[in-house]
Amino acid sequence: MIKNEPLTESYFYILLCLLEGPNHGYGIMQKVKELSNERVTIGSGTMYGATGNMIKKAWIQETKSDDPLDARKRLYCLTAPGKEILLAEYERLIFCIKSGEKIIKKGSANE
Amino acid sequence: MSKTKKTSFKTYAAWDYDQEEKDLDQLSKAGWQLVKGGCLHSTYKKDEAAAYRNRIDYNPSVLSNDEEKKRYLKFFEEQGWEFVNATFNGWCYFRKPIRVGTLESDYAIYTDSQSFDEMLKRWGKLAKGLNITVIVAAITYLIVAFAENEPVYMIGTLAFLGMFWGISAGVKKMNAKLMEGRS
Numbered sequence: 383m384i385k386n387e388p389l390t391e392s393y394f395y396i397l398l399c400l401l402e403g404p405n406h407g408y409g410i411m412q413k414v415k416e417l418s419n420e421r422v423t424i425g426s427g428t429m430y431g432a433t434g435n436m437i438k439k440a441w442i443q444e445t446k447s448d449d450p451l452d453a454r455k456r457l458y459c460l461t462a463p464g465k466e467i468l469l470a471e472y473e474r475l476i477f478c479i480k481s482g483e484k485i486i487k488k489g490s491a492n493e
Numbered sequence: 494m495s496k497t498k499k500t501s502f503k504t505y506a507a508w509d510y511d512q513e514e515k516d517l518d519q520l521s522k523a524g525w526q527l528v529k530g531g532c533l534h535s536t537y538k539k540d541e542a543a544a545y546r547n548r549i550d551y552n553p554s555v556l557s558n559d560e561e562k563k564r565y566l567k568f569f570e571e572q573g574w575e576f577v578n579a580t581f582n583g584w585c586y587f588r589k590p591i592r593v594g595t596l597e598s599d600y601a602i603y604t605d606s607q608s609f610d611e612m613l614k615r616w617g618k619l620a621k622g623l624n625i626t627v628i629v630a631a632i633t634y635l636i637v638a639f640a641e642n643e644p645v646y647m648i649g650t651l652a653f654l655g656m657f658w659g660i661s662a663g664v665k666k667m668n669a670k671l672m673e674g675r676s
Contacts, residue, residue, distance in 0.1 A: 392605050408571035425601045426568040426587075427550055431608035434564075444564075456567050 389471045392424050392432045397441065397460060397468040404445050404459035407433070433458060441467055497539045499525065504533060507616060508666040510549045510584070517547035521588075529578050530586035545588040546600040548574070551616040553583035574602075582619060610671050620664050627657045 389397070395414040399405055405413065411424050424432070436442045441464030445457045460468070505513040517527055524541035530549070554561045556579065566576055569587050577586035589600065603609040634649030 390605055390607050392608070406571065407568045411572065423599065423601075423604050425604040426572045426574055427602035427612060428604045428608040429572075430552075430565050430568045431611050433568075434561075435611075456564060 388474065389467070390432070391422055392428055393436065394468070394471055395422055395424070396429075396432055396436070397464055397471075400442060400458060400460040401465065401468060404447070404457040406455040406457050410458070436464065440464070495539070498528075498536065499539075500534055500536050502534045506663055507551075507584075507620070508663040508670075510551075511670070514547055514549055517588075518545070521545045521547065527577055527586060527588060530580065530584070531578075532580050532582065532584070544591045546591055547577075548587045548589075548600070548602050550585045550587065550602060551583055551612055551619075552585055553615065553619070555579045555585050556581075556583055569602075583615075606671060613667055613671060616667065617664065620660055620667075624657055624660050627653050627660065631657065 395418065396410055398417070399410045399413045407426075407429050411429065414422050414424055433442065437444070440461055442458050443461055445459045447455060447457050503516075513530075517530075520537060521527070521544050524539055525537040526540045526543055526545060527547060528536045528538050552565055554565055556562075569576060572589075574587040574589050577588055579585045587602070603612065631650045631653035634646050634653065638644055638646035638650065
């Protein structure tokens with residue numbers, strides 16, 4: 383894989399949610415909405431595809447819950463490589479913002 | 494006595510699946526709720542009290558009985574989608590009761606172009622397999638026509654070439670949906 387290849391928004395937000403601990407599909411979806419002030423939503427089909435691909439890449443994995451109330455739910459958790467990918471993307475985004483500021487802020491100062 | 498069940502033989506080409514979704518929503522509004530969607534016929538039940546948004550997805554893993562099928566259906570169930578049924582070749586029908594205050598965009602099952610593209614590609618594999626079969630059939634008829642010196646068999650060749658042309662045009666239509674979604 384090419385290093386620091388941009389993640390899609392769905393991938394980024396799913397990984398971000400899982401950094402706080404294992405979660406199920408609905409929990410991830412709700413949290414993404416909340417984190418993004420309702421800007422990002424992840425539909426069922428998109429969630430299925432994104433998690434399936436990230437399981438294949440070993441960025442996330444399925445896990446069992448300790449809570450008997452959650453036993454029926456399918457939980458997903460972040461793996462060490464997944465965490466690395468997420469943090470690399472975070473760095474890349476910061477870098478993009480800094481590049482943007484050099485041009486965009488300079489542009490608005492001249493207005 | 495008014496009818497409480499009906500069967501429709503209206504068929505849709507795979508690349509018109511989004512039109513089928515719209516028609517199902519219209520039927521639901523008129524009180525006809527989908528019981529079983531299919532490639533050749535669909536059945537409906539009269540229920541004026543209900544109203545659903547219907548969505549159709551393509552995922553052949555639903556045809557198996559393994560963990561991947563459960564994983565797939567779970568994501569829909571979690572977001573309030575009821576699994577209606579799947580066709581023999583992997584099209585899945587889902588429905589969700591319409592709730593006041595829900596944005597129309599919240600009924601989308603694909604919310605980014607990458608996952609939508611992957612769904613279209615899953616279907617693309619099916620179309621490719623079908624096209625190979627059709628071409629093999631067309632060639633077989635051609636060989637038979639020459640071997641038997643019976644030009645009438647060429648009708649079979651032409652019919653299968655026509656099918657090949659139709660499916661290829663459909664694949665193009667399907668791929669164009671991705672570009673529509675992006676614009």
